[in-house]
Amino acid sequence: MAVRLxxxxxxxxSVGAALIDQIREQRPALQKRLGVELAYAxxxxxxxGAFDPGGLDLARWEVLVESGGVDGRKLLKQALGRLSGxxxxxxxxxxxxxxxxxxxxxxxxxxxxxxxxxxxxxxxEDYRRVKEAARRKRRFWLYxxxxxxxxxxxxxxxxxLDSGDRLExxxxxxxxxxxxxxxxxxxGGKFSEVLAxxxxxxxxxxxxxxxxxxxxxxxxALILAREAGLDIEPGDVRLEPFCPVDRRGDVGTSMAKMxxxxxxxxxxxxxxxxxxxxxxxxxxxxxxCAASLREVPADGPLGRxxxxxxxxxxxxxxxxxxxxxxxxxxxxxxxxAAGVFADIVRVARAVVGxx
Numbered sequence: 001m002a003v004r005l006x007x008x009x010x011x012x013x014s015v016g017a018a019l020i021d022q023i024r025e026q027r028p029a030l031q032k033r034l035g036v037e038l039a040y041a042x043x044x045x046x047x048x049g050a051f052d053p054g055g056l057d058l059a060r061w062e063v064l065v066e067s068g069g070v071d072g073r074k075l076l077k078q079a080l081g082r083l084s085g086x087x088x089x090x091x092x093x094x095x096x097x098x099x100x101x102x103x104x105x106x107x108x109x110x111x112x113x114x115x116x117x118x119x120x121x122x123x124x125e126d127y128r129r130v131k132e133a134a135r136r137k138r139r140f141w142l143y144x145x146x147x148x149x150x151x152x153x154x155x156x157x158x159x160x161l162d163s164g165d166r167l168e169x170x171x172x173x174x175x176x177x178x179x180x181x182x183x184x185x186x187x188g189g190k191f192s193e194v195l196a197x198x199x200x201x202x203x204x205x206x207x208x209x210x211x212x213x214x215x216x217x218x219x220x221a222l223i224l225a226r227e228a229g230l231d232i233e234p235g236d237v238r239l240e241p242f243c244p245v246d247r248r249g250d251v252g253t254s255m256a257k258m259x260x261x262x263x264x265x266x267x268x269x270x271x272x273x274x275x276x277x278x279x280x281x282x283x284x285x286x287x288x289c290a291a292s293l294r295e296v297p298a299d300g301p302l303g304r305x306x307x308x309x310x311x312x313x314x315x316x317x318x319x320x321x322x323x324x325x326x327x328x329x330x331x332x333x334x335x336x337a338a339g340v341f342a343d344i345v346r347v348a349r350a351v352v353g354x355x
Contacts, residue, residue: 011092145339176331180307
């Protein structure tokens, strides 16, 4: 008999919807191959959600969620009181203030899988508190997709450290969104038009100003630094924006003004190209964290990197001459959902092994 693993998902946007579709398509194969039944007990957005401990009908999940009368936080409360057996809280949002929710879920015996960077890159005290809850209850808190979408970045870092190697630095282009913009500007595109295309493809954060201000990259660098054992607060990241960012007004108003930056960005890119260089938004973790727009050789690994790919170069005691490199698509709903799905499968394998 298959072991049942219940999922309670917060977030039904592009990533959340892609994840539901991937799980719906793949779960018969997982049940056959792993002996685990993935069942959605709850799905919620900001204003509505649906909960059924027996499992939601995924062919109708959108209708069920829209007609439901419970938001994500209330839905989790229901789940904590009514779910039996193994369960996972899946955070497919980009919401603030989720660390307290993670702590509550872990303390109640749920695992947590997330692509949301904000709970990982908030105050160090909150991060430690959630980590301790996971250790105390012997539950998973997995977040591979928070850095590099579906790329094995955090897993690679953990393997380096757990095998006794010593990390010297991680450097590269950590944002698929910004690298998509860089590649588009390399080709002569207008900044505002390339940005609009990135939003259309689902590459940007819900608020693209998080990308353009460098905040999204800063969070990723901070997550990696903390995974490496550095006690770093958000304010410790040395951050320079990708371009000038106006935080006044809503997202739509701000995006409508982006054409004002077209000429200035074009001049920057042409100036770099005249010297055989390209501009890339580069992050570095090496005892501290930094991120800024830098000129790099046009024919080097960063200069040749296509959008929306990421690249992470790990230099360690063992990989000192030639770094260990992880590279590939680092943005988009499908690959981000795939990273979340992979973490769910990791929990499933462990659950089946202990059942």
